[in-house]
């Protein structure tokens with residue numbers, strides 16, 4: 001297999017800076033629809049080391065020398081988020097061949113398909129999805145103008161005006177590279193010196209973590225549960241230890257976690273997120289043949305002619321959605337509403353103080369999210385609330401008729417946020433004529449809507465299991481969406 005020219009330079013750059021690449025085992029190649037990715041150049045057993053990157057070649061806020069050129073006040077003003085790394089990546093790019101990471105930065109993508117770069121009418125396609133309020137463009141631009149721009153303008157010697165590498169567009173480019181390619185590691189391994197107070201007051205597990213760029217490691221693609229290689233810290237921690245003698249403790253090693261056949265793609269893991277998160281962070285979605293367990297949760301019309309998707313799909317039900325459903329159940333006069341809202345606030349504050357979340361992830365599961373029912377009961381029932389407040393114990397996880405009705409209403413309300421139904425999305429996907437972005441949005445919507453339908457049945461099933469007689473509703477609206485408990489074959 002011929003090396004990819006630009007990437008052969010990348011391998012050479014890693015080797016020139018103390019890294020090691022197993023050239024007989026590891027190659028880079030173009031994969032349709034995925035850009036570049038890693039390929040096995042031979043049959044590889046599990047535990048084969050593919051490459052090793054020393055800590056000194058990680059691109060982090062602390063390995064770049066930019067910090068030396070700024071005052072302590074300027075450096076601190078950038079905060080602990082991504083602003084430092086973004087400015088470092090802008091500056092190292094401007095330095096060109098003088099940069100230790102010249103080839104690495106040159107080999108990175110310059111365009112992205114993440115929603116951050118979508119036009120307003122394309123973003124409309126995400127209406128109702130979990131991505132809708134998470135793109136974060138305005139917040140990102142505020143960070144650029146308030147944190148980076150003053151430093152950039154104060155140092156025209158370091159950040160030449162008009163160079164192009166310090167513009168808002170470059171800021172978005174570097175931010176998107178971090179979002180889709182960075183790794184999070186302990187700050188001490190990223191080159192941040194740990195001052196005495198932080199060492200004495202924190203144990204290892206509490207150490208600050210930072211996002212860093214790991215050359216070569218971010219060339220690996222990922223797909224749902226396809227990972228066959230992992231990046232290991234050679235730090236003596238048993239969990240991260242590899243059976244590779246002689247691994248430098250101050251390095252990271254990419255190692256196969258399963259055997260891989262010659263010519264197959266080497267995948268890392270992005271932790272199998274739902275399609276909404278894949279699209280937001282990486283610009284693609286997983287649409288793989290659905291496994292039998294997932295298909296068994298779906299009605300025939302929900303599968304349609306597209307038995308594909310992401311088994312890790314999720315939809316969040318926000319606590320607000322449940323609050324509204326509870327308040328509507330309790331009655332709706334204006335006086336009752338404001339008294340009811342006050343009651344809810346007290347209970348939600350208690351819930352959060354107990355360390356519970358007020359957003360609930362629904363997934364392809366027969367079970368109802370384990371926090372959702374106790375949260376609903378806490379809001380719904382005064383005796384549950386009094387017991388919880390007195391004993392410091394969460395309400396029980398039991399779905400009675402009223403809880404079923406409230407959860408049903410909350411899920412219906414969540415469903416109503418989309419502009420169209422599931423069939424509309426399946427038609428777009430099946431037709432195959434939509435742009436990649438519109439198709440990806442339809443895949444996200446379809447996955448979320450399927451999960452909501454599965455969740456609706458899970459609530460019903462649990463109500464029956466918890467004693468609601470025969471699954472028959474007492475209230476007219478329980479079956480308003482025509483949901484059934486059993487999948488009809």
Ligand SMILES: C[S@@+](CC[C@H](N)C(=O)[O-])C[C@H]1O[C@@H](n2cnc3c(N)ncnc32)[C@H](O)[C@@H]1O
Nearest residue numbers: 033034035036180218219220221222223282284
């Ligand atoms: C960590 S980088 C991997 C290397 C990248 N393919 C490249 O050409 O530089 C992550 C990016 O690779 C692409 N990618 C990774 N896995 C993918 C997949 N399963 N399907 C489509 N694109 C994928 C996406 O563009 C994602 O933002």
